């Protein structure tokens with residue numbers, strides 16, 4: 094495998110990892126807030142906080158890993174996205190900062206403040222919306238390269254149907270992924286009341302997720318026909334995604350195998366995400382940056398790959414330990430530890 | 431001063447870094463203090479130390495959160511504000527930046543485990559062992575990020591052909607001449623600052639007569655470790671000065687208002703300088719600058735006049751240097767004094783003036799950190815990559831930096847305020863005695 098394909102695959106895998114863990118986290122924030130204002134928090138919030146407290150920082154590192162890796166493997170993206178994304182990027186950072194710190198203030202701190210929880214819930218939906226614009230911009234049409242540098246065409250972005258379809262998809266997916274996971278977690282915790290509510294959420298958000306995905310496809314055909322054609326070329330990826338969606342919803346509906354149902358949700362997004370990514374290639378930012386044209390020099394690229402492998406050898410056992418202690422330890426999940 | 435996008439980008443970068451470094455320093459230094467306290471608690475079977483470790487760890491969760499989010503901000507801002515720099519430097523110095531994310535990852539995982547497993551292991555040492563990866567992770571991240579900063583001061587590990595970096599050697603770039611002294615100094619000063627901040631808290635409780643045995647033990651522990659780390663910091667600072675004399679003489683010369691190359695050069699402390707470069711009111715220590723630069727009064731110290739005028743760093747960094755060194759001396763003095771009084775039973779180490787002196791040492795240490803970075807970064811001006819790329823060539827061309835600056839200043843204001851109030855509330859309502867009583871009712875662990 095060539096260096097650039099290896100590099101982008103590694104990054105894409107991490108972005109996928111972030112997508113899943115962050116969606117769980119973002120959605121959980123929203124559900125926690127929702128539970129508070131509908132006076133049902135005694136049921137769900139303990140459950141949510143037992144899962145989130147030990148892992149929120151790990152979630153953030155997934156994201157840091159992705160963008161540091163992107164700039165490392167493909168330094169040109171720093172130049173293009175950096176110049177263009179100052180304001181949207183700053184807004185995303187500020188939202189992430191508010192979320193992370195107010196989570197800690199509210200959760201480890203002394204007071205259980207509804208305002209903190211509101212910030213935490215609201216940012217959970219705004220962050221995916223703002224981060225998804227980076228993907229939208231990578232489709233082309235929103236940047237202009239002039240003699241003075243790269244200019245970001247904000248007005249185009251705000252009036253583009255494609256951009257809004259991506260934002261919608263991002264938000265509903267977050268709620269859907271999160272609800273599916275938390276249903277499973279509640280099931281493990283033998284917390285029936287929470288499970289009943291969360292299962293309803295999960296079913297409620299399943300149809301909008303699929304509708305929003307279709308909308309993205311339709312809008313993409315208008316916006317970037319070349320990418321759309323590539324996507325049709327690997328239609329089976331999206332077909333598999335749909336299949337796993339159906340398995341997941343079926344199991345959820347039948348109240349069976351919540352764990353496998355969540356794994357199916359993960360596979361649903363895996364195939365859609367990798368289908369999207371593969372058909373996006375060779376462009377990172379259409380039409381300016383391609384993976385071959387922007388890849389870092391070979392020495393550095395090789396060094397990054399070596400470090401990456403060494404890093405994984407260190408991280409995977411640690412992550413397994415973390416999951417065994419907090420995710421798969423039945424007593425912890427049930428709140429007995 | 432013109433507020434163009436270069437200037438605004440510099441101000442925004444400086445604000446983010448100076449805000450982040452407060453939390454980063456705590457983030458690097460406090461884990462080792464927690465490690466020591468928990469060790470003593472288990473070893474001596476003394477619940478005081480365990481409650482100490484627990485309370486430090488609890489406060490730490492709050493500062494880590496702000497450290498993580500502001501760190502994420504810097505990481506993204508580097509690309510947003512300095513796109514040309516990242517495009518170029520990414521080719522050469524991406525390695526340690528990438529490794530740093532692994533260090534964070536490692537630390538984040540074990541910190542999560544540590545905080546939520548206090549009573550989950552039968553053998554208490556198993557829980558203590560978890561501090562090791564946290565200490566290693568945070569110290570390694572300081573190492574990696576500092577090596578990036580060192581690279582900006584003494585870039586190497588590549589050649590430039592037609593404006594492009596070729597013949598890249600990532601390890602040579604990472605282990606550049608500035609790395610050893612800088613890493614040593616940054617790590618030591620973080621450990622030291624953590625010790626003095628924790629000491630200041632204990633001393634404050636004692637001054638207010640709220641403190642009991644618990645706080646006395648805390649103060650002894652932090653003063654002893656503080657003295658050790660302060661000595662390490664001073665040693666490392668001396669190495670940093672020697673490094674500058676050899677590899678970055680313009681920074682040292684600007685910090686010392688040293689214009690003519692000469693041996694037996696004087697060290698200036700404070701004072702003022704006029705337009706013509708004449709110094710008044712300064713305290714002169716004869717030959718000391720030569721001694722600081724090379725361990726001998728005969729060492730020749732290169733003066734600022736050897737450099738073209740547009741490549742001289744601002745002279746204001748002199749004050750940052752002086753303040754930092756003064757605080758270094760002060761911390762050695764105050765912790766040394768406390769320990770001497772403690773060792774000789776005739777004296778009372780709990781007297782009020784001394785305790786107030788210790789209370790001051792915590793914030794002072796943090797001021798020294800800030801001054802150190804101001805010296806290091808402004809002393810690199812006008813370069814972003816010394817000798818290769820100037821700051822104004824690297825900055826974004828976007829016209830919106832002013833808006834971003836306003837948004838971030840507001841954010842830091844809010845985060846700072848909430849962080850402090852939450853921390854105060856967290857400990858005010860739960861005195862350690864109550865916690866001791868609750869967790870270890872019979873005084874044993």
Ligand code: HDD
Pocket residue numbers: 583608611612613615616619620622623663664666667668670671674681754755757758759795796798799800801802803804805806807809
């Ligand atoms: C508690 C904080 C603290 C204290 C007491 C000191 N320093 Fe320091 N100093 C730092 C915290 C620091 C720092 C924040 O860690 C810096 C900023 C950049 C760096 O490499 O370390 C630094 C930089 C720095 C530099 C510039 C290095 C460079 O740009 O490459 C020099 C020459 C010194 N220090 C020298 C000293 C001396 C001679 C001290 C006498 C005791 C001293 N420092 C105390």
Ligand code: HEM
Pocket residue numbers: 150153154157447450451453454455457458494497498499500501502503504505508534535537538568571572575576616
């Ligand atoms: C002396 C200098 C610095 C030190 C000692 C330091 C240390 C730290 C520490 C301890 C954290 C918290 C990490 C955690 O607990 O997970 C942190 C966060 C972070 N720092 Fe800094 N930092 C420094 C400067 C910088 C600079 C200049 C950058 C940018 C290049 C940076 C980038 C980051 C990032 C991206 C994070 C967030 C990581 C995460 O999400 O866990 N740091 N830093």
Ligand code: HEM
Pocket residue numbers: 439440441443444447448451454508512515575576578579582803804807808810811813814821
């Ligand atoms: C945490 C430790 C650091 C602190 C507290 C710090 C502090 C500062 C300060 C005060 C400035 C303003 C200088 C000026 O405007 O004249 C600055 C500038 C800057 N720093 Fe650092 N710095 C740190 C480490 C780093 C590292 C590791 C990097 C790179 C990865 C970095 C990149 C920059 C850049 C790009 C600028 C703007 C250009 C310039 O003015 O030189 N800094 N920093």
